[in-house]
Amino acid sequence: MTETNLTVAVIDPSRARAAILEEGLRAAGVGRVVVLPDTADLTERVTALKPDVVVIHLESPSRDILEQMSGVSRQVERPVAMFVDRSDTTMMQAAVDAGISAYVVDGLRAERIKSILDIAILRFNAFARLQRELSEARGELADRKLIERAKGILMSLKGLSEDEAYKQLRRKAMNEKRKIADIARAIVTTADLLG
């Protein structure tokens, strides 16, 4: 895609996500990509930038600002329209699932916006996957710390070796069909209460 003459504005409450999309659009050859902060003066910023396309995350409260700049109010100099390709509900569903809405300057051809939306969907989904993995990793780390503490409690209370303490935890978890981390949490909580 060579869209060197297009200006795309990106609005996203998450700066990290905005940066990832910005990089993706640049790499795809979009001439000008500008990340706009989600602040009270957005109307002025968009008016000054005159973008051809605005990609905005669904979490942004500023979406309603763009709706006012669209065709329904005719005081606007360069009206934008929400990009809803009625023939392509799959595309629309995919965009909303990824958290994207796009507004385009009236008259911009659908093919040109579609490639931008494709990139945005890919990037936002990748970002969501990364976040999920990160929170899972954080959860695993927290679980491991809990298990370490529970093992320590068993070792000092019952005079067990580290290996025996872990085996007891695992046996209890299997018998009760629960996760080892859950058993560990119960032990730690109890010890906190009684200690």
Add this chain to the structure above:
Amino acid sequence: MRLQLGYVPLCDAAPLIVAHEFGFARAEGLDLDLSAEPSWATLRDRLALGHLDGAHMLAPLALASRFALSGPPSDLIVPLQLSRDGNAITLSHGLWAEMEPAGTTLDAIARAFARVAQVRREAGRPLTLGTVHPFSCHTYQLRLFAEAGGLDPSAFRTVVVPPQHSVEALARNLVDGFCAGAPWNAVAAAAGHGHVAVLGSLLAPDALEKVLAVSERLDGALPPLIRAVARAGRWCADPDNRTELVHRLIRRNYLDLDATLVGAAFAQDASAETTAGVHLRFGAAIQEPDLRCGRWILRQMRLSQQIAAPDVQDAGVATVFRPDLYRHATTDL
């Protein structure tokens, strides 16, 4: 049965929040998942695409969504009205001082506003006023405010100010005033950045503000949902429940604001004459979908040049506003 309902954190979302929090939904065998939506546009899209089963919605936006004037195509219907009135126009202290209205009546205030707006337009620095979404009573109330002073509404700019930005927008002079629902006028006034100039009910008496909009596919879950929300709305209307209601609404997962500011929306003892008028209203008297309200909204859309006359016929309102469903579900309440 589990239902996903969306709302925008405002005082008039109370009937949905109360239906969930005070057991009205559970009594009907419903489990409500309430989600606070970041904008009206996102709420509209999620309802149209089936992510939400129902929502607390600006009445004009519900019609605009169904008539394909705004957002993706939708099949939504309105089986219950949530609230009437509750909006107000807050003006910056600077503008208010410049206006020096000759009296405290709507007429005096609107004329004073019109005079300043005219001067500012001629000077090439038109006033800027905020609304919440193009398809809202707020937009129409700003136009009616201009007309009440004999002013052409195109004399000032209209922009959208998301409520959470309204105080900052006034403080930084990005807007000279805004029309918003409760509690945002009280919030701006308390922050010292604005003066509540006119209540919406003086400009458009009995305006239908928020509706319960649901997907037409809801089917069997609809009658219990109507009953739960109807009973919750009646509970909200009872002054005896006001303290409890305010304290539930201010929780962090709902409005997350000060009790005094939220409570102001439900206080009927406004002392200043300028803010005299009707505040936010809930309850049995306003719940049945009223086709006249739908037609009034369509007329406002035409007068605000959002639609041309033949775009949407008045008869179309009856496909969206469904008093029959409301009556059928609430006969034994």
